Amino acid sequence: MAKKRNHIFTFLLVTLTFLVSDFTVFGFDYSLKDELQSRRTLKDKYFYLDSLITYTSEEQSTYFEAVLLKFELLRQEKKDVQALNELKKILENEHSSNHPELLGEAYLHTSEIYSQDKSYDLAQTYLTEAYIIFDGINAINQKAITLVKSAKIHKRDKNYSLALKYLKQAHDNYLEQGKVIESIELAKEIGTTAYEAGEFKEAEKFFTSSLSGFRQLNDTIEQMRILESLSTIYGFEKRFQEKINTEKKLINLCESAFAREKTAKHLIQLSNTYGTIGRNRDALKTQEKALRYINEKYFDQRYEALLRLSELYQLNERGTDAILALHKANNLALNSENKSKIISSSKVIADFYKARGDWEKAHAYLSISDSISRSLLETKIRKLENSPYTYAPTIKKGESSVAKADPKWLLNGWKTTIITLSISLSIILVFVIYYIRKRKKIRQILEWKVYKRTKELRDLNSELNTYIYKSSHDLRNPLTSIKSLITLLKSETNPAQLLKYTTLIESCANQMDEILLNLSRAVDYKKVEPKIEQVNFSDIKNNLNFTSNSDKTKGLEISWHIREKAPFFSDPSLIGVILKKTILNSMQYRTGSSSDYCKISITTDSSGASVCIEDNGQGIAKKVKDSVFDMFVKGTHKSKGAGLGLYLVKIASDKLRGKISLESEESKGAKLVFNLPNLA
Known part of the structure; x- marks a missing residue:
């Protein structure tokens, strides 16, 4: 009897909820969700939702809303199988197409469950269906959410091109709606995905965009994360000045946030960058500052920082400070009783004294290192013996052990x-x-x-x-x-x-x-020793003044093709010698016809530079081809020079650690290719 009364009461409550929903614009959401929240126990909530699903099957919107609420309740309890069964009630309902927004939500939630179960193909299928529905009703926000979820699946499958495409579409949708925070966060996600795909220019563009957004929001943590990513990109592309500026911004942010560990970390990275480009004095000052930020309880970091500081002191010819830093590192190792660190620091100190001819002290520290190494070995042997x-066996008192x-x-x-x-x-x-x-x-x-x-x-x-x-x-x-x-x-x-x-x-x-x-x-x-600096091939070209219109070329058609994909570091004066002597050879050994040409092609990337000089002149005789770079060797018998031009080219190339390849046939011209490494 009591059960019957409960059913009647529930029916009346559901009917009342339905009537209220007809008199309010958002009445259904208000009455149904509020009523669900007022239920204290899960049992009451499930009973209420099951009653709604049973008694409102004719009222489709109420029915679908109740199903979705029950789905969310089951997901909270991690009952994914039952939650999926609830969604199928919407997906398989013949009237579901009359409520596209709710149907789209059902597809979206279904894809979430399959994605969580690592069934990514099924998840993508349901996401596609959801996107088609949201696109049909122009639900921009839901479209953006669907695109982001699809992008994550494609990103997991390493399909970065599709992932970037979907993320950019979602970003445009958020901008269209004026959702500033979501567009900023998504710009960061696009930057991260582009970075993983190796598209550094695209990554830099979106990281920079999101950085300005997070700066307006005063979100220091996100600014730091983005700047760290930009610093890594600049390091990969060897854009050292931009990396230095970025590290300085990071240090300022870390100092303002009182993050000592991160400040020390970025000061060390800045010091290493200065060292890479040969600014040893700046590297030393930065490393000294970094050491002040490293807490004394972080033994490993202080130890490594002191060793690096000692190297920088030596590069700046401050031997006394260098040995003091080494002794501090050694004392740290001794206080921590870290034997491997003691061995390492003792060897470094021994090398320092050995380089300065102090053999007695070098021998003393090498003896310390060797004795600790032997003690470690003896300890291992004792462990094996025991x-x-x-x-x-146990022998009772008074009994003979032999017997x-x-x-x-x-x-x-x-x-x-x-x-x-x-x-x-x-x-x-x-x-x-x-x-x-x-x-x-x-x-x-x-x-x-x-x-x-x-x-x-x-x-x-x-x-x-x-x-x-x-x-x-x-x-x-x-x-x-x-x-x-x-x-x-x-x-x-x-x-x-x-x-x-x-x-x-x-x-x-x-x-x-x-x-x-x-x-x-x-x-x-x-x-001569090479003076390493960033090479600008356009400046070298202008200084040489070898063009088709100049008096030097005597009518020879000279064309330059320079493609600088990345900064290139070498000695510009030696590269000028290579180009000048080789082009002069092309001018000297031209055939004299109006079709004579000399093509200079220069390409740089992160690994180095390729310099190709090709002409259609007299070429090099086969018998001297292998020895043409030797002293006093002439390419042809018609040569009026001393045979030292290509010899000087070979010296300059060797100084720059370059490799030369020569292709030539007599009367058909010559092609010289110089592969020069990046000396930064």
Whole structure:
């Protein structure tokens, strides 16, 4: 009877709820949700919703709303299977198409369950259906939510192009609705996805957009996260100045938020960036500041920071400060009783003293390192000897240990001894093998150094002999000509002939001057050390002034193609030598026709630069192709030079650690490619 009264009461309540919903604009949401919240126990809530679903099946909107509310209740209790069954009531209902927004929500919730169960294909199918419905009713907010969920699935499958496409569409939807916060957060998500896809330009664009938004919202944490991502991008692209500026902004934010650990972290990163581009003084100042921010309880960070500080002191020629920093690091290791750190710091200090010729102190610290290493090894051996396999019997008081010895115990004792000896011998054998291999490796290194040095000396000796012979031979020819011309000059009275002879003497003198100048340059280039800075190929091109319209080219068609994809660091003056001498060769050995050309193509990326110089001139004879970069070797018999142009090019390329490849056929031109590494 009581149960019947409850059913009647519920029916009346549901009917009343239905009537109220007809008299309010948002009446159903208000009455149904408020009534559900007023129920204290889950049992009452389920009873109320089940009653609604049972008695309002004819009123479709109320029925669908009740089903969705029951779904949410089941999801909260993590009853996904039952929740999915509730959604199917909407998806399989023949009248569901009359309520597209609720149907779209059902598809959206179904995709969430499948995504949580890692059934991503099914989840994507339901998301597609939801998007079609929301697009049909122009529900912009729901479209954006659906697109973001689809993007996450595609991102998980590494399909970044589709993920970015959907995220950008969702971002546009939020902007259209004027949802500022959502658009800012989504811009950050687009930046993160583009970064994972390796599209750094796109990532930078959206990170910068979201950064300005979070700055307006005064959200310091999000600003820091985005700036960290931008700093990483600038590091990958070797845009060091922008990375430095970003790290400075991060440090200011961390200081304002009193985040000491993060401040220290970014100061160390800034110091490392300064060190990368050779600004050692700035790197030192920043590292000193970082050390002040590292709390003394963080032993590892202080230890590593002190070692790095010591390196920077040495680079700035502050040896006293360097050894003080090393001793501080060593004291930290001693206080923490971290033996591996003590060994490491002792070796570094020994290397410091060894580099300065203080062999006594170097030996002392190496002895400390070796003694600790031996003690660690002895400890390991003792642990093996005291292994749990050892067994000793208990002997009662007054009994003879020999008389009562158990044969099984004796057997176990022998087994334990054999095992211990085997392990000990194995360890000794490993160390012997290691020692032999180390000695062998050292011997091989020494042999290689001796061989390399001997080869260098032989090459230098051969080069010197060639230098003396060729220079004396090439200088003797113009001197002989000058002597002959002077003899003719003495007996000549005709002014025209006198002018001719003096012109020829001047030409021979100029030839001698050019030979001596090139020889001097060869010696200078051998001694010079590259000065590394960022190379601007357009500036080098302008300084050389080799264009089709200039007087230098004598009608040769010269074209430049420069593509600088990333900053390139090298020595601009040596690169200028390579370009100048190679282009002069193209000019000197042209065929003389109107179709003569010289093409210069330069491409830079993060790994280095490729410089290609191609012409259609006389080419290089096959017999001298392999030795064309040697001293005094001429490409053709028609050459009027001393044969030092490409030799100087080879010296400059070697100084820049470059590689040269040559393609040429006689009468068909030549192609030289220089692959130069980035020396930053």
